[in-house]
Amino acid sequence: MSTHYDVIVIGAGVTGLSSAWWLARDGLRVLVLDKGVVGAEASSRNGGGASHYQSPLFAEEQRLWPMMDDLLGYPTEHRAERIIISTDRHEFDHYNYIGDMCVAMGWPVDKIDGDTARAMVPIAGDNCLGGIHLRFGGHANPQRTVQAYAWALQDLGGRIIQHCPVSAIETTGGDVSAVVTPRGRFSCGALVVAAGPQIAGLLAPIGIEVPLMAGRAEMIVTEPAPLMALGGVDGNGLYGRQTLRGNLAFGGGPHEWIDTDPAGPRARPTTPLSRSLARRVAELFPRAAHLNVIRSWAGIVENTPDGRPILDRLGNLVIATMSGVGFGLSPATGHAVRDLVVDGTCSFADIAKLNLARFAGIDPGWRASAGWLPLEA
């Protein structure tokens, strides 16, 4: 039995689903396969930030985010702008340098003093030195957004099959012709592999080496605080956001390198690192130190050796990993993947430096050289 699709996407995370949605908007017949359920991994376990100035996709991301609720038809909880506040001089100078860098790139930044910061972030304390107010960027709700992509894709006739791991990719004359799953064999005109940490294991059997290493990162969330005018507040070594409900969701700090399993992570445990996160949130927001922490969680994130995405087309195969910075850029990533699949090249940005070839001939021991190795159990 074989069922044919114009494009098959492996991975129902935020990158795969955005790509599938963009492709379906072109009228293509799209199938998304996932080993588990929609957005169950890092796509729904991140800080929701959307301010990644360094990316060539960023301008397109900024253009798209304000429209995403309307384009998708579902709420994403997107909010514009961010503030980064500092409680120590070194960090203050550090972020001011970044502010200058952003201004040089054409992204407006206001430098703010402690009083201005406290007026904008009422839960900040006397220890706040001020910081930078990004008049760009923003944040959204990762869980809502990933589900919104999935639903919007289905509304366009796209198909998602959950609990359907791909066991093999078949090629004919150098091009991908089909994928094999427990639910049968599906043939395709093009394949997008956006399976996060599982990308390397999926592509190695067809001779494509993708250097990736997975890491585990942790977050905590509090009960709701009074809603601030601007929910995207970072600083003190933390990233995060105040949700529209008022909860403070923050992460940061050391990661743990872990081995990946083709079936995906078996568990996503947290550690007492959550106590250090609590301390830093309490330092950043002294007037919120009484708020209860109600949950902690961990996500598994894949990284390339230089931390930059791989967005590349090889024949009729497109590889898409955002190297741990995928959520905020996702509206534009999907657009870029659509362009790569349909037109062979990205229409709105130069993404040539994100090719896979930059890692050609990489030392097989690169993980050990970087210290990116799992701990001995």
Place this chain on the structure above:
Amino acid sequence: MTRVHDSHAIDGKIAPPDEMFDVVVIGAGSAGLAAALTAARAGRQVTLIDEHPVAPALIGSDVPLWFGGRASAAVQAPERLIETLVETEPLIAEAFEAGIDVRLGTTAWGLWRNRDGSAALPAAMLGLAAEGRSSTAGFGTLILATGARDCALHFAGWDQPGVMGALAFQTLVLRYQAFAGRRVVVLGSGDLALETAAVAREAGIEVAALIEVRDAVQGELAVSTGVPVLTARAGVRAEGGLDGVERVIVVAPDGAETVIACDSVIMAIDSVPAIELAEVGGAGVTTVTRRGGVVIAADGPQVLPGVWLAGAAAGHCPTRVAALADGAAVASAALGQGGVVPPVEGGFDRMAYRADWLRALVAHSPDTTPVCQCEEVSRADLIGVQPPGYLPRPEPMQARSLETLLHDGPPDAEQVKRLTRAGMGLCQGRRCREQISLLLAMAANLPPQAAPRGNWRVPVRPLPLGVMADWDHAARMDAGWDVWFGIDTQWIPYQDIGTEAEQRHLSELGGNMHL
């Protein structure tokens, strides 16, 4: 070859436990006390930890039990309550005499172990909190005797003071002597309800009625004399005023209504094994309807290396006698001094009973009734998988529902939770997770044992940021602290890659450029 060190990784940064216990027992109920005393008498150093008396703010949030706003002002004075707790449980005095390090008012809110996905810990450890500080503790043997918690089901008027759980009621009456009501209606007629009525009567609290949706009394204990039992009822609702419940309206199958004046409604339909610590420690879970729903999956009382589960937390031992025996037996087994007598499995299908009640309550309440009180999620919005009121509901959103989600696969409690926010509130889903699970199963035509499960996360009790915070090990953890993975090349503006500017940014900023 020497291992290259990634200074931004967690390697070696988690501090060893602040203290080490030989034998530590969590929960000073019957099973926990028996376990602690057994271990102490076997010559072991024993620490017995219990969260009671719970901070007044938590009681107000219905944590860990469903107190329903019916605690008296006595809970505002925890030091007095400690005396009361000791007076009302003679075995606590015995524990002190046996040399046990008894720590009341101490919360065990976390359990971390190295396992699949993490090897960062120098040892397995508990997260503890007392007197506004948290700490960690390692252990040789950990016995979890965390008991049970209340099972809440929604009905019209359940979201007002005076509607509460049977275990909270018994705790306030028996252990805290701090119950603020006088006349109660008990929902249910199983042993938990019959015991609850007896506790009320013994304390001089009037029991206006026991209400049952099934045709006959379900429990084996005797019905307290003079307590009316209304069986074969079709539904209930509660009405009241500013201070909460003032009356319960009981609906007969023919629609006839009986009004019963009362100040409290005690839901005594079922309780739920308190598995939180074992689950966050990595123990697998399974659903066993006769043991009260989600329980730890294990062949015996040892649920993890060095971790044992005793008493009601395992989903059996409904009586004090059984819990005392189980606690002692589990402690003996944990210390290698005796085999475990397998507990007798109850014959009563608790989840089927819960489901019968829930169906009746659903049939007699509007679908605008909140299911999750913290996040104000109605039953209609839960089953419609609709977002909270502060978000827009465009047409495509309104067209979505659990039914459309079921086209993608079996119901997923975590997914529904994220979309609706039901269960995401301050009570950590204590008042709604069992009913959400059953409602999703009913909507998907699944039997109760296949009901989708939510999970527990650390901290298993709400814990203020400033209390949870590790203020002692900052230097160790701060070395190499980075917002994200500390990969310096990750944050270089694209156009600067491969230019002189890249080198300038790298030397100026290092890895920490995350926005």
